[in-house]
Amino acid sequence: MVIDATLEHYITQLQQHPQATEAWQHALLALVESILRSRKIGRALRGNSLTGIYLEITTRLENWLFESLPKAIAQNPPAVDAVTAWSSQQLYYAYRHVLSDDLLKQLALEAQNHPAQSVERHHALSQLLDAIQLSGRLAHPHRKTFAPEFYELLYDEAVNRTWVYICRHIDTYDPDRGQNKKFMNWVNFRLDRMIIECRRDVDEQDVDELPSFSELENLAQPSEPDSLAAELHACIEQDQDQLFQQAHIRNRPDVSFQAIALARLEDESWEAIASRFNVKVPTLSSFFQRCCTKFAPKFQEYL
Amino acid sequence: MNLSNATSSSSIRLALTAHRWAQQFSRQQANPVKAKQVYLNTLSVCAVQMYLDRLGIDVDLTHNQSWNSAQQTLMDVADLVISGWGVLECRPVPPGAEALIIPPEVWSDRQGYVAVQLDESLRRAELLGWVTTAHAGTVPLTALTSLDELTIQLLQSRSEQTASQVKMQPERIHLGRWLNTVVDAGWHAAEGLLQPLELQTEFGFRGDRPDADSIDPQEIAVARCKTLVLSTSHGSVAVNLMVGLLPQSSNETEIWVQISPTDPEQQLPVHLRLMILDEQGDDVMNAQARATEAMQLRFTGQTGELFSVKVVLDQESVVEHFII
Numbered sequence: 001m002v003i004d005a006t007l008e009h010y011i012t013q014l015q016q017h018p019q020a021t022e023a024w025q026h027a028l029l030a031l032v033e034s035i036l037r038s039r040k041i042g043r044a045l046r047g048n049s050l051t052g053i054y055l056e057i058t059t060r061l062e063n064w065l066f067e068s069l070p071k072a073i074a075q076n077p078p079a080v081d082a083v084t085a086w087s088s089q090q091l092y093y094a095y096r097h098v099l100s101d102d103l104l105k106q107l108a109l110e111a112q113n114h115p116a117q118s119v120e121r122h123h124a125l126s127q128l129l130d131a132i133q134l135s136g137r138l139a140h141p142h143r144k145t146f147a148p149e150f151y152e153l154l155y156d157e158a159v160n161r162t163w164v165y166i167c168r169h170i171d172t173y174d175p176d177r178g179q180n181k182k183f184m185n186w187v188n189f190r191l192d193r194m195i196i197e198c199r200r201d202v203d204e205q206d207v208d209e210l211p212s213f214s215e216l217e218n219l220a221q222p223s224e225p226d227s228l229a230a231e232l233h234a235c236i237e238q239d240q241d242q243l244f245q246q247a248h249i250r251n252r253p254d255v256s257f258q259a260i261a262l263a264r265l266e267d268e269s270w271e272a273i274a275s276r277f278n279v280k281v282p283t284l285s286s287f288f289q290r291c292c293t294k295f296a297p298k299f300q301e302y303l
Numbered sequence: 304m305n306l307s308n309a310t311s312s313s314s315i316r317l318a319l320t321a322h323r324w325a326q327q328f329s330r331q332q333a334n335p336v337k338a339k340q341v342y343l344n345t346l347s348v349c350a351v352q353m354y355l356d357r358l359g360i361d362v363d364l365t366h367n368q369s370w371n372s373a374q375q376t377l378m379d380v381a382d383l384v385i386s387g388w389g390v391l392e393c394r395p396v397p398p399g400a401e402a403l404i405i406p407p408e409v410w411s412d413r414q415g416y417v418a419v420q421l422d423e424s425l426r427r428a429e430l431l432g433w434v435t436t437a438h439a440g441t442v443p444l445t446a447l448t449s450l451d452e453l454t455i456q457l458l459q460s461r462s463e464q465t466a467s468q469v470k471m472q473p474e475r476i477h478l479g480r481w482l483n484t485v486v487d488a489g490w491h492a493a494e495g496l497l498q499p500l501e502l503q504t505e506f507g508f509r510g511d512r513p514d515a516d517s518i519d520p521q522e523i524a525v526a527r528c529k530t531l532v533l534s535t536s537h538g539s540v541a542v543n544l545m546v547g548l549l550p551q552s553s554n555e556t557e558i559w560v561q562i563s564p565t566d567p568e569q570q571l572p573v574h575l576r577l578m579i580l581d582e583q584g585d586d587v588m589n590a591q592a593r594a595t596e597a598m599q600l601r602f603t604g605q606t607g608e609l610f611s612v613k614v615v616l617d618q619e620s621v622v623e624h625f626i627i
Contacts, residue, residue, distance in 0.1 A: 116359065117358070117461050117465075118462070122454060122458060125312075126312035126313075156316035156317070156318035157316075157318035157319050157320065159316060160316055160320075167356075167358070202319050209322075210322050211342075211425065212423055212425055213422075213423050216342055217335065219342070227331070228331045228372055228373070229337070230333070232373060261377060264377065270406075270407045282407065282410055285408045286411035289412065290411075292377050292378055292408075296368075296374060303373060
């Protein structure tokens, strides 16, 4: 990988040259810049230069990396093919150290400075949400009360709602309120409330029922003989009001919605249907999609 | 752990709400392939909806084809209707996949297609990017446009909507200013011309109905008059609209609205109606002329309240908007 090779090169340089020599300093600078290139926080809005809180965050990350990278290379150097992962890890540590409550607060105030639903506010808010997570300052309220798997589900739901709250109500954040005036108090207080709120919506047994991607193949399905698909098939085939047969592609009464729908319900591929009727796939599929929309109230009626 | 995926602001946590919807819909499909398709499509739509939620964009999921069981059965669909912008298709990208697959049934009538990458646990979704056309069904992930562009478009369209809603507000006369001797264009002072008449309200009225006899016309602090013209098929009809104010307290005002013919010898047209509308445009008070000399409605309102006066004859109407 190109990135790996570049990072490896700089790290090797740092290991080879004595500290504080010009070559060493060049290598350190280059390494820090490379790592920062992939940072998520401290980015300017596209088309803008790096200023304000975004510049401050980047500067602090830079300073931290300058200090800590030489130590890290000396004490815990990366394995040969794990340079990228090692670099990401260093950046991760930098976030944890640099993203203080004060920086988070400044991001929040930056968001407040722009009108709701403006691009500038959205940029500040996305940086804020990322920064909160990367700072490690998001609490885990009530964690000890619940079983770990159940808590994970509860927590995710609560965090989702907290993110929405922060974005929609950022204007209600008052930096002068509260005892020690910490921004994260405002966030964690809301998160605590959301956990309690979500607790009412989540049952312990719900956790076991969530499938992973691979488990989806084996989903327990209802054993009813008359599935929705079967009912739809019957309804379209019977065509009691003569609608589905009469809706057809221009000049092709044989290429009716009924014919296409039944074929699709019977798992025939688009290519096969297109070939059979000698009509192009996009023509068939857009006609079909529009008919589905048009007949939606009818299906509601029949089923 | 892929650190970048776990923490990006376009990364969504799929928790109970999303999975509940997915389960509810997929259980209606007996075919396991279809059941899986519906499950993943639903999770993807939920992921995008949650992203929009943070942008302050509300969507009504019931408008989606993807939220309708019959439509889900007939098509591989994962649409999200965003009012004022268009339809966004939210396509699931399985873990490890390198391309976004778009099925033929959704190649048309879509403003864009978002790639929603799902991880193996189905607990995290990442919005990788989007495209505006279906590209015949396959888009390599490396060819996706940045999600930022979609976000900017959506935010701008939302701002435009809000702005145009504000523009659609009608011009209103500020009655409060009349107390400061302001006379708006088209109106002239009419103090002393407004006399209490027998009330002729047919339907319900708001607030206390002042008794005609108990009002001293001197209490009408200010009155203004404006001529309204209605052009009907029988020709133009002009009437005088008079509005008078009797402040009751610091934030309550009694308002008199009167319609009378411009020619004192004449009577009002028989079918002329006078209506008071509330902020929503609903009719809260009305009266019909029955060969009378004038019609008068009285009601009480709070400072800041909005109302309109509507005069109707045949199919024609004239409306004046006020704020107390």
